[in-house]
Amino acid sequence: LYGPYVELEQGNYVALFRLKLLEDVEEMVARLDACVRYGQEVLNAHTLLGADLPVNRYVRVPLPFRYFGGKLECRVWWMGMGSIRVDRVDLFRFEGDLKDFIKRAPQPKPSGKPRELAYRTEPRPFADLFPRSRAPAPTLLVADLRHYPLEWQMTLVSLQGLVNRRRPQIYLLLNPTDEWWLEMMKKRGWIEATQEVTDPKELISRYRSMVRGLIVTDPKLPATKNIATMLSGVENALIASPSIARQLDLPIVADLRGRWKRNVDAYRWAFEKLWAQLNHHVIACLYPYHVWLRDYLVQHRIFVFWISGRVDGVEPYASPDEEVRLMERLLAQMPVNIPVMGYPWAGKDVGIGEGPGVTLFSEFAKFLVGSITCSNLSVHSGIPIKVLRPPSPPPPPPLERDKVYFTFIISDGDNLPVLTVHNFPQLWRSKLRGRFPLGWTISPSAILLIPAVVEYYYRTATANDAFLCAVSGIGYCYPDHYGKRFRQPDRERIFEEFLALTATHMKSMALKDAWIMGITRPELIQRYAQGIPFLRALFPDYGRRVRSYYEATYPT
Known part of the structure; x- marks a missing residue:
């Protein structure tokens, strides 16, 4: 249940969720919350356990919150652990102090220890970076x-x-x-x-x-x-x-x-x-x-x-x-x-x-x-595909110094569900795809875990569909922080091995360009170019907002 995206006067409110549990379960059955900005700001939340609710009888569960503006939603997240029926949600203005009713834990804070770790490895008991299944039964x-x-x-x-x-x-x-x-x-x-x-x-x-x-x-x-x-x-x-x-x-x-x-x-x-x-x-x-x-x-x-x-x-x-x-x-x-x-x-x-x-x-x-x-x-992971090759792109247009050129890239291909469930299947079927050059990010790990899915994209790509390595290599990481807990002499070796892993699996998917994130140090950007010899282009600006073209460049 979500919505209704209403805007109210600022103040304290309480939402009363009228609902009933339809079967006897002890598990967490739902999470109630109030939010604005389409879920980007949660005002308060409450967990409902089946053990706390009567069966087959409607009850009203209160959720107080402070509202400071924006399109308000009062939502029910069903956990799938027991059937519930939601009848209605009533909203009331509340006069009084809500500090005892609105709870937020502090953001988890790492201790920063251990640090100065020594390089650590051990033999991998399987051939690839990920363990893989045998070929499926017929x-x-x-x-x-x-x-x-x-x-x-x-x-x-x-x-x-x-x-x-x-x-x-x-x-x-x-x-x-x-x-x-x-x-x-x-x-x-x-x-x-x-x-x-x-x-x-x-x-x-x-x-x-x-x-x-x-x-x-x-x-x-x-x-x-x-x-x-x-x-x-x-x-x-x-x-x-x-x-x-x-x-x-x-x-x-x-x-x-x-x-x-x-x-x-x-x-x-x-x-x-x-x-x-x-x-x-x-x-x-x-x-x-x-x-x-x-x-x-x-x-x-x-x-x-x-x-x-x-x-x-x-x-x-x-x-x-x-x-x-x-x-x-x-x-x-x-x-x-x-x-x-x-x-x-x-x-x-x-x-x-x-x-x-x-x-x-x-x-x-x-x-x-x-x-x-x-x-x-x-x-x-058991589909036996070792190497994939996308179609060859058309030759680039001749560049002119008095023009500004743009490239459009679809993000989030580092997330495998984006490839299997979410963005790509829907966007990939668009009738507009193939009419203009478009970059699609994809994880080099995908060839090990979902090789048949990657093969489908490569096989059905047009000459205007280009694939590039997603953030920030073989997996999603922030290079500025990579290996920070290890001794300084070991950090370079660790990052070199990360780049070598990235290069190996980029090569198996014929990826020549990469989009990286969480990197600001020119020497690290340079190491991408050195550690991946066939790298053709590097986009180090993921998530960065700039005021001018010059802020978007990284001299190395």
Whole structure:
């Protein structure tokens, strides 16, 4: 529910949300908020747990906030964990002090330690930068989960990860474009046939021999969804909410209910007890209520964490500063130049945020490969494509000194869901595409994780579609901060290796131009040119606003 985008007199207000819970669940069922600027400024927010609501009876839930102008929305974010019905939202002017009702946690603050780290590496147990699946089975079992509750999606996605570890056999429809990509892979011959599974729950019976039992999450502690994802990969067990566990005749391998009071305590336990059994070359930052990526995380036993932000950080189980400082310890333990999957943002002020998150990862010489809504990576990563070549562009026009030239580039191709779900599929089908030169950013990591998707774009590109490397290389990072936590003599080596990784995968996709972000030092820009010998053009201005052409140039 969103809207109505009304403008009111400045002052204090309270929104009364009249709603009812339709089934008995304990999980977080919704988040209520009031916002302006189309969600860019959240005035107040409130989390609704099913355990706090009566079943089948309307209640009014108050949300007070201060309004200073702008188009107001009162929104309901449904979490998919239990059915609710929203009847209406009433708005009242409120006289009095709201300071006890409007809560915001401080922005998570890293400690800055450890620092002066020594260069750290260890042998990678798989051939590529990312672990990849084997080639998919000739026939894939396809189940449509788009109308299933999130708790069932979580269980079946964990099953997909376990089964596809041996060889991809299950493909789940979670996104609106999943069916389209599946048909495309069939047409290209990477998959011979598909078999529809009308009751997705039957997959559990079919693959019962591969499942030891259940990992039961704690509805009162969101972090247990991420802990359960790690345990699922380690113990070969399914993620299950308490209500799902009651429906399945499977033994309980681990019951996480009541084990911890705070998210940070759960993540600390996972670091101390599970780290030795997990993948040390990939890590994931994932909001506990996001389900899509988890097949790949279970499949490859990847550590999953979340750092609370100003909105979710006010919950009694959250402690943002302790969470970010625990992750400083973990990031320091990992090899340099490895990817962080997922995304550190799940809505305005939910999570540490994009900028602070990418800065933190960059300081520890890690780069972000945005992938929160990527589904079926346990299938996509197994498509056997090693090298891709786009069509040759037309020759450039002769340049004249008395003219100013522009180039138009579509941003955000560093985020894999932009390629699979969001901007690109819609923009790519525009009838205007191909009529004028246009640059499309794309992550060099895409050829490893979604090679068939990249092949589609390259194959259907016109001569006016040019591809270039997205920010800021093999993954999203801020070069000014890259490797900052390491000793000065090691920083150059770390950045050289980052550029070498970037060059290798740019070459496999025939990318010759790059758009970089978070870089102001001319010597670093020069190192891009030196470290990527075939680099043709470099755009170091991402996100920068300038008053003149001269401010947009970087003499090197």
